[in-house]
Amino acid sequence: xxxxxxxxxxxxxxxxxxxxxxxxxxxxxxxxxxxxxxxxxxxxxxxxxxxxxxxxxxxxxxxxxxxxxxxxxxxxxxxxxxxxxxxxxxx
Amino acid sequence: xxxxxxxxxxxxxxxxxxxxxxxxxxxxxxxxxxxxxxxxxxxxxxxxxxxxxxxxxxxxxxxxxxxxxxxxxxxxxxxxxxxxxxxxxxxxxxxxxxxxxxxxxxxxxxxxxxxxxxxxxxxxxxxxxxxxxxxxxxxxxxxxxxxxxxxxxxxxxxxxxxxxxxxxxxxxxxxxxxxxxxxxxxxxxxxxxxxxxxxxxxxxxxxxxxxxxxxxxxxxxxxxxxxxxxxxxxxxxxxxxxxxxxxxxxxxxxxxxxxxxxxxxxxxxxxxxxxxxxxxxxxxxxxxxxxxxxxxxxxxxxxxxxxxxxxxxxxxxxxxxxxxxxxxxxxxxxxxxxxxxxxxxxxxxxxxxxxxxxxxxxxxxxxxxxxxxxxxxxxxxxxxxxxxxxxxxxxxxxxxxxxxxxxxxxxxxxxxx
Numbered sequence: 001x002x003x004x005x006x007x008x009x010x011x012x013x014x015x016x017x018x019x020x021x022x023x024x025x026x027x028x029x030x031x032x033x034x035x036x037x038x039x040x041x042x043x044x045x046x047x048x049x050x051x052x053x054x055x056x057x058x059x060x061x062x063x064x065x066x067x068x069x070x071x072x073x074x075x076x077x078x079x080x081x082x083x084x085x086x087x088x089x090x091x
Numbered sequence: 092x093x094x095x096x097x098x099x100x101x102x103x104x105x106x107x108x109x110x111x112x113x114x115x116x117x118x119x120x121x122x123x124x125x126x127x128x129x130x131x132x133x134x135x136x137x138x139x140x141x142x143x144x145x146x147x148x149x150x151x152x153x154x155x156x157x158x159x160x161x162x163x164x165x166x167x168x169x170x171x172x173x174x175x176x177x178x179x180x181x182x183x184x185x186x187x188x189x190x191x192x193x194x195x196x197x198x199x200x201x202x203x204x205x206x207x208x209x210x211x212x213x214x215x216x217x218x219x220x221x222x223x224x225x226x227x228x229x230x231x232x233x234x235x236x237x238x239x240x241x242x243x244x245x246x247x248x249x250x251x252x253x254x255x256x257x258x259x260x261x262x263x264x265x266x267x268x269x270x271x272x273x274x275x276x277x278x279x280x281x282x283x284x285x286x287x288x289x290x291x292x293x294x295x296x297x298x299x300x301x302x303x304x305x306x307x308x309x310x311x312x313x314x315x316x317x318x319x320x321x322x323x324x325x326x327x328x329x330x331x332x333x334x335x336x337x338x339x340x341x342x343x344x345x346x347x348x349x350x351x352x353x354x355x356x357x358x359x360x361x362x363x364x365x366x367x368x369x370x371x372x373x374x375x376x377x378x379x380x381x382x383x384x385x386x387x388x389x390x391x392x393x394x395x396x397x398x399x400x401x402x403x404x405x406x407x408x409x410x411x412x413x414x415x416x417x418x419x420x421x422x423x424x425x426x427x428x429x430x431x432x433x434x435x436x437x438x439x440x441x442x443x444x445x446x447x448x449x450x451x452x453x454x455x456x457x458x459x460x461x462x463x464x465x466x467x468x469x470x471x472x473x474x475x476x477x478x479x480x481x482x483x484x485x486x487x488x489x490x491x492x493x494x495x496x497x498x499x500x501x502x503x504x505x506x507x508x
Contacts, residue, residue: 012401013399013400013401014401014404017390018391018506020345020392020505020506021345021392037490037491040434040503041343041434041490041503042341042342042343043342043343043344043345044332045332045333045344045345045346046392047346047394050392052391052392068391070346070392070393070394070395071394071395072395073395073397073399
């Protein structure tokens with residue numbers, strides 16, 4: 001598995017650290033216990049194309065949003081995760 | 092058929108041409124009292140305990156491929172009960188005791204070999220942590236010995252004791268731990284369960300659940316037709332989320348890939364199972380002579396049953412740190428299996444929120460050693476609708492209650508457990 005970082009180009013997997021599914025979003029402070037439980041513990045555990053967060057610690061140290069198929073490890077999209085890095089490249 | 096020295100002698104005298112199939116490959120009936128999804132070690136053990144302990148013999152085990160084709164045939168065959176947290180300690184010792192009598196129980200040679208499991212420590216702090224774990228085990232009636240450097244040197248003189256960065260200082264030894272032949276465990280449970288009337292149905296993938304007006308599960312839809320069931324138990328570690336999703340459930344589980352490795356055969360070297368305390372590396376030697384070893388999961392969600400090179404490098408570096416002389420030994424095979432990584436690193440055994448559907452899931456990468464214990468407590472749950480006392484802490488709602496069993500202390504980050 002190699003990931004083509006939008007900032008650094010194609011790099012080997014060892015440079016990256018995995019966080020997980022990019023879908024869960026931190027609920028609002030007053031969203032209630034169920035929403036927090038869902039966010040912290042429950043996962044879709046997708047079998048197929050999944051959007052996920054990777055950190056390029058061995059390179060530009062940017063957070064990336066990678067669309068990867070969990071059945072085949074095929075990577076279809078790599079883009080900067082929302083935040084400062086994305087703002088710099090206008091993504 | 093019943094296996095004994097006499098059956099072996101009889102078969103030998105007739106040139107081993109008259110062995111019979113050890114279990115029955117069944118075709119599905121219309122209805123069973125209990126349907127167990129998953130023909131791995133846990134599913135087959137569950138069926139056997141249902142029939143032998145709880146008198147429920149109208150049972151089917153459904154397997155989408157062939158029995159033992161998933162994680163039951165992909166693990167590194169280690170058995171042990173050296174866990175430190177309430178919930179785990181008692182459960183794994185229950186399982187260890189069942190390993191010790193498994194061959195007599197099943198009338199099958201599962202090659203249980205109590206050759207010992209030693210966890211090496213490399214610092215004062217790690218020694219203290221292992222001493223604490225050993226004490227926890229002994230308080231609970233489990234054998235544990237803290238070995239100093241001299242004792243480890245005597246036991247395994249071939250280790251690299253000159254490692255300046257991670258010096259071996261000693262180890263925590265469980266002599267009753269060891270290995271078992273994983274395929275034989277599958278065949279042994281299939282043999283014994285089949286003899287009691289359990290139907291083992293292969294190439295039968297569950298594609299959905301039949302539900303009544305109240306939402307209760309009344310059976311399963313499969314690639315071999317509909318099968319009715321009084322109760323349905325899931326023992327499909329690696330695919331738990333996918334099967335549960337067919338019943339509309341989301342689980343606190345992620346599927347991750349774990350790799351295992353075996354080297355070419357070498358002369359007898361390792362006395363038992365050994366783990367490296369300064370990295371993640373565990374190894375034993377098979378009876379054929381190959382070094383069987385593994386380490387961390389790859390760390391990303393996967394259903395692919397194959398891993399990547401960075402973890403392979405990391406695992407081999409762990410091996411080289413302990414045993415530099417294996418550097419010229421060639422790797423023979425490498426493979427991956429899909430782990431049910433739960434949010435606290437411990438299993439889930441409970442009724443699901445859907446009536447009639449029962450969960451046996453979340454075994455992370457420790458499911459093999461749990462096989463007999465898992466079978467017993469899951470059969471107990473299916474038969475009596477209450478949790479066995481050694482499984483009471485494995486409930487699904489423990490995440491909501493904050494009653495996690497987090498042996499590694501990593502929190503809700505499955506790829507770190």
